[in-house]
Amino acid sequence: MESIGDIKIKIGLDLDGVVCDFFGRFIEEVNNTYGTHFTKADWTDYYFSNSGLPRDHMKRMFRDSMKYLDELEPMEGALEGISKLNEDHTIHIVTHRFLEGRLNTLKWLDNNKVEFDTLSFTPNKGSLAYRLGLDVVVEDTPEMAIDIANNGVKTLLYANLYNHIEHPLISRVNTWKDITQILT
Numbered sequence: 001m002e003s004i005g006d007i008k009i010k011i012g013l014d015l016d017g018v019v020c021d022f023f024g025r026f027i028e029e030v031n032n033t034y035g036t037h038f039t040k041a042d043w044t045d046y047y048f049s050n051s052g053l054p055r056d057h058m059k060r061m062f063r064d065s066m067k068y069l070d071e072l073e074p075m076e077g078a079l080e081g082i083s084k085l086n087e088d089h090t091i092h093i094v095t096h097r098f099l100e101g102r103l104n105t106l107k108w109l110d111n112n113k114v115e116f117d118t119l120s121f122t123p124n125k126g127s128l129a130y131r132l133g134l135d136v137v138v139e140d141t142p143e144m145a146i147d148i149a150n151n152g153v154k155t156l157l158y159a160n161l162y163n164h165i166e167h168p169l170i171s172r173v174n175t176w177k178d179i180t181q182i183l184t
């Protein structure tokens with residue numbers, strides 16, 4: 001993608017794995033619960049199916065994570081990046097978090113002084129991105145990125161070990177510096 005220059009665009013941002021360091025904390029919770037010693041290097045599958053831990057336990061831990069969403073660390077460079085993007089563009093947060101996490105989500109955004117235009121909770125990010133008329137979305141979950149791209153919306157895939165995918169509308173980014181360079 002070329003530099004956007006003076007054009008104001010609508011930027012969609014996923015939260016977990018893009019803005020918030022969800023997995024940093026989630027892995028800690030898994031280790032505390034199961035006495036394991038996993039690190040981010042072990043997270044090569046988004047649903048952690050390679051961990052040997054039962055899928056239904058993982059699902060429950062994802063649900064329980066709604067209780068500590070307000071305590072997550074920001075991803076490196078994310079807060080500075082968002083405030084830079086917000087100077088020239090509009091910010092639309094699109095998350096797949098459960099609805100019971102909405103108060104903690106708002107609390108985190110407020111505590112971290114994140115300015116945004118809209119906030120949506122949905123499992124159907126692709127159709128929402130299309131309906132909101134987003135120009136680009138930054139996302140890390142492979143299935144979500146493909147769904148967004150299949151709705152004709154350009155996607156910046158925040159690179160991680162669990163998301164090696166190829167699509168004509170998906171480009172990989174490694175840092176928030178990359179994101180701000182592409183979008184400003």
Ligand SMILES: [Mg+2]
Nearest residue numbers: 014016017140
């Ligand atoms: Mg995510």
